[in-house]
Amino acid sequence: MGALDDDVAVTFETRARELDRLHAATDLRDRFELPAGLVYLDGNSLGALPRGVRAAVADMVGLQWGTDLVSSWNDHGWWEAPLRVGDAIAPLLGAGPGQVVVGDSTTVRLHQALHAVASLRQDRRVLLTDAASFPTDLYVAAGVAEQLGWSVVTATPDEAPAALARLAAEGRPVAAVAYSQVDYRTGRLWDLPGVTAAAHRAGALAVWDLCHSAGALEVGLDEHQVDLAVGCTYKFLNGGPGSPAYLYVAHRHQREAANVLPGWHGHARPFSMEPRYEAAAGVARFRVGTPPMLSMAALEAALSAFGGIDVATVRRRSLSLTRFLRDALEALVPGVEVVTPQNDARRGSQVSVRHPQAYGVVRAMAARGVVGDFRSPDVVRLGVAAPYLTHTDMLTAARTFRQVLDGSEQLDPSYTSRAQVT
Numbered sequence: 001m002g003a004l005d006d007d008v009a010v011t012f013e014t015r016a017r018e019l020d021r022l023h024a025a026t027d028l029r030d031r032f033e034l035p036a037g038l039v040y041l042d043g044n045s046l047g048a049l050p051r052g053v054r055a056a057v058a059d060m061v062g063l064q065w066g067t068d069l070v071s072s073w074n075d076h077g078w079w080e081a082p083l084r085v086g087d088a089i090a091p092l093l094g095a096g097p098g099q100v101v102v103g104d105s106t107t108v109r110l111h112q113a114l115h116a117v118a119s120l121r122q123d124r125r126v127l128l129t130d131a132a133s134f135p136t137d138l139y140v141a142a143g144v145a146e147q148l149g150w151s152v153v154t155a156t157p158d159e160a161p162a163a164l165a166r167l168a169a170e171g172r173p174v175a176a177v178a179y180s181q182v183d184y185r186t187g188r189l190w191d192l193p194g195v196t197a198a199a200h201r202a203g204a205l206a207v208w209d210l211c212h213s214a215g216a217l218e219v220g221l222d223e224h225q226v227d228l229a230v231g232c233t234y235k236f237l238n239g240g241p242g243s244p245a246y247l248y249v250a251h252r253h254q255r256e257a258a259n260v261l262p263g264w265h266g267h268a269r270p271f272s273m274e275p276r277y278e279a280a281a282g283v284a285r286f287r288v289g290t291p292p293m294l295s296m297a298a299l300e301a302a303l304s305a306f307g308g309i310d311v312a313t314v315r316r317r318s319l320s321l322t323r324f325l326r327d328a329l330e331a332l333v334p335g336v337e338v339v340t341p342q343n344d345a346r347r348g349s350q351v352s353v354r355h356p357q358a359y360g361v362v363r364a365m366a367a368r369g370v371v372g373d374f375r376s377p378d379v380v381r382l383g384v385a386a387p388y389l390t391h392t393d394m395l396t397a398a399r400t401f402r403q404v405l406d407g408s409e410q411l412d413p414s415y416t417s418r419a420q421v422t
């Protein structure tokens with residue numbers, strides 16, 4: 001860097017220190033185990049390991065499974081875990097108790113949610129979704145549409161109000177809108193309250209995927225009268241690889257909404273072993289089969305990382321971090337193309353940069369201790385899990401980006417060949 005750049009960098013260093021002091025009370029890094037010196041910007045893909053998870057998993061394996069064996073279903077509360085852990089996640093989603101059930105993957109939960117829509121809106125056959133959705137969401141939408149004879153129409157969430165009106169005028173009323181609150185690639189935060197209200201005005205339901213928002217920002221499911229929602233727990237909720245997903249079904253729909261995957265864990269009397277299915281009361285009817293209890297134990301312990309802190313506080317810290325990271329990238333990396341919105345109200349908890357050699361940039365940064373990820377076709381994605389990151393980390397990330405480009409390290413053949421998981 002030249003002399004002028006050095007001045008800019010020093011100014012940013014001073015600002016980073018000031019901001020870290022200002023936000024010291026919400027620095028929760030001590031609640032996590034992270035390798036020293038690593039700047040981990042991939043907590044929106046696999047969250048870091050919260051302290052306490054090791055001991056909880058050791059207890060689950062050693063005592064609960066190893067010693068107490070099958071009695072643990074009763075004695076250690078295994079049976080109730082999907083609802084108990086659902087109620088523990090609920091406050092992070094702005095949901096009251098009794099509406100969130102944990103188990104299975106987001107993919108399975110979305111399948112259930114869209115089929116539940118079919119039972120609640122039997123006279124409607126159009127699903128409105130975003131063509132830029134995470135692929136699994138698109139595959140599920142297409143699969144469910146094929147099963148039910150629906151058609152899938154695409155529009156961004158901003159375009160949804162107009163699309164709902166147009167489809168109604170054409171005599172093709174929409175059964176539901178199915179959107180992600182945050183675009184996984186660009187980090188754009190959509191208007192969940194506005195889109196949900198527009199759906200309701202058109203007689204449609206609103207289904208939201210919270211994978212990139214839960215644990216990072218306010219969702220307000222009850223306040224905004226969202227109908228159904230799904231999300232994974234291994235991103236900002238730090239539940240660990242393969243931790244089970246959740247499904248939210250608003251109280252008002254629980255009696256009428258059908259479960260397309262009836263299973264014995266969702267039966268009204270599972271241990272009477274009846275040949276005919278009868279759904280349990282409440283959100284329990286959306287349980288399927290035996291949940292992954294080792295992962296459930298890790299997730300339950302992981303949630304204690306949010307103990308005593310509300311999601312609005314996490315969000316304030318996140319906005320400060322992403323604002324600073326955006327500014328630092330634009331000041332320190334000439335020609336950088338940030339695709340994540342500048343407007344706080346439209347930004348999720350990441351900063352994405354478009355670059356023609358995005359994959360090589362990600363690999364070269366990782367080799368320098370700054371771990372982000374690549375999203376096809378050309379996005380460097382820097383996820384910001386506010387509880388364990390600082391403004392100083394943000395500056396390190398921006399400087400590392402610059403160093404990689406200065407040395408053309410992204411063109412190094414050892415960084416350009418794709419690994420299986422990007």
Ligand SMILES: *Cc1c(COP(=O)(O)O)cnc(C)c1O
Binds near residue numbers: 108136180209232
């Ligand atoms: C991460 C993510 C998923 C993951 O689905 P799984 O079934 O849990 O693998 C789904 N949708 C979105 C929007 C995601 O970001």
